[in-house]
């Protein structure tokens with residue numbers, strides 16, 4: 001089941017993402033048919049239980065699929081997994097009626113979805129969110145703005161984190177399911193190479209947006225803890241995605257070096273050229289080892305906080321350092337949009353921010369390591 005699924009993901013990435021990614025990196029928006037195709041082969045429901053129409057696969061398979069997809073296009077892979085995450089979240093905690101209403105459309109790719117924490121005035125300091133949720137007779141009224149949100153430009157649904165008490169009270173933060181086509185929602189796209197069109201990066205403001213009582217999916221007092229637990233999985237699959245990009249770049253460089261001649265011999269016969277490629281391979285191997293450890297812990301629902309942070313730091317750092325070096329080994333050919341290097345390099349910078357910025361994670365690792373003692 002798992003291997004058959006990963007084979008389908010590999011073919012989907014090769015046949016549909018790689019050929020389209022050059023246009024996406026020049027600003028074109030992905031065709032909705034590709035999203036629906038991802039739904040048909042089960043990507044949007046990979047870890048969603050079969051009882052909800054998903055594939056019921058484990059976290060390790062999700063991480064492996066994310067890695068394959070990111071090797072073709074990190075942005076689109078992020079877009080898909082973020083929609084998947086909302087379907088999975090709903091299957092775990094939403095009332096039955098809500099699951100029946102939304103999960104089928106999420107799994108089929110009819111609608112995309114996002115998770116919205118970041119705001120114009122706060123990113124890393126999640127406890128400082130200022131989007132406010134005020135209780136009303138009919139439910140809750142939301143006001144605020146979310147920005148730099150994957151799928152923000154097209155998502156039909158969002159899990160929005162908002163303060164239900166006073167600003168700065170981490171125990172006052174709750175999470176709400178918001179229909180982004182509702183009255184009072186105004187969305188915008190964030191364009192540019194680093195935003196990655198295929199990631200659907202955007203933001204939205206919420207002006208007196210009314211949601212029902214049962215839209216509160218995570219009550220104040222538990223949202224902060226819930227996001228910190230969930231984020232270990234996200235950090236781990238982002239690490240796998242960075243490894244996927246470096247692995248794809250290494251494969252492209254190795255293939256190119258066999259056929260491109262310079263001074264009468266193939267590039268891969270030049271010692272310094274080969275040494276640079278070998279250094280990237282060694283760095284990838286060591287990153288993959290840390291990622292595999294984190295995957296194992298997340299997969300078995302063990303404490304993955306330290307391992308996930310370490311894996312993400314290592315994988316992001318490896319991608320940020322070696323993707324430019326791998327591009328260099330390609331010569332000018334590596335700059336062509338048909339090649340993945342430019343968008344992978346931008347994606348590695350993005351990966352350094354999403355689900356915990358590298359500096360913050362380094363501090364976290366230092367704290368957790370000190371707690372564990374020698």
Ligand SMILES: Cc1cc2nc3c(=O)[nH]c(=O)nc-3n(C[C@H](O)[C@H](O)[C@H](O)COP(=O)(O)OP(=O)(O)OC[C@H]3O[C@@H](n4cnc5c(N)ncnc54)[C@H](O)[C@@H]3O)c2cc1C
Nearest residue numbers: 115116117118122123124148149150353354355357359360
């Ligand atoms: C393309 C893209 C997609 C994104 N998608 C989403 C999404 O879907 N949902 C969502 O909610 N958010 C999303 N984000 C936002 C992302 O989570 C934030 O960028 C991240 O949390 C960092 O916040 P910030 O950018 O506001 O930086 P800041 O928090 O302002 O930090 C700026 C710099 O200071 C450092 N820093 C800050 N505080 C500390 C500290 N205490 N110790 C050490 N260093 C510190 C940071 O590491 C960083 O280098 C996305 C971002 C990008 C770029």
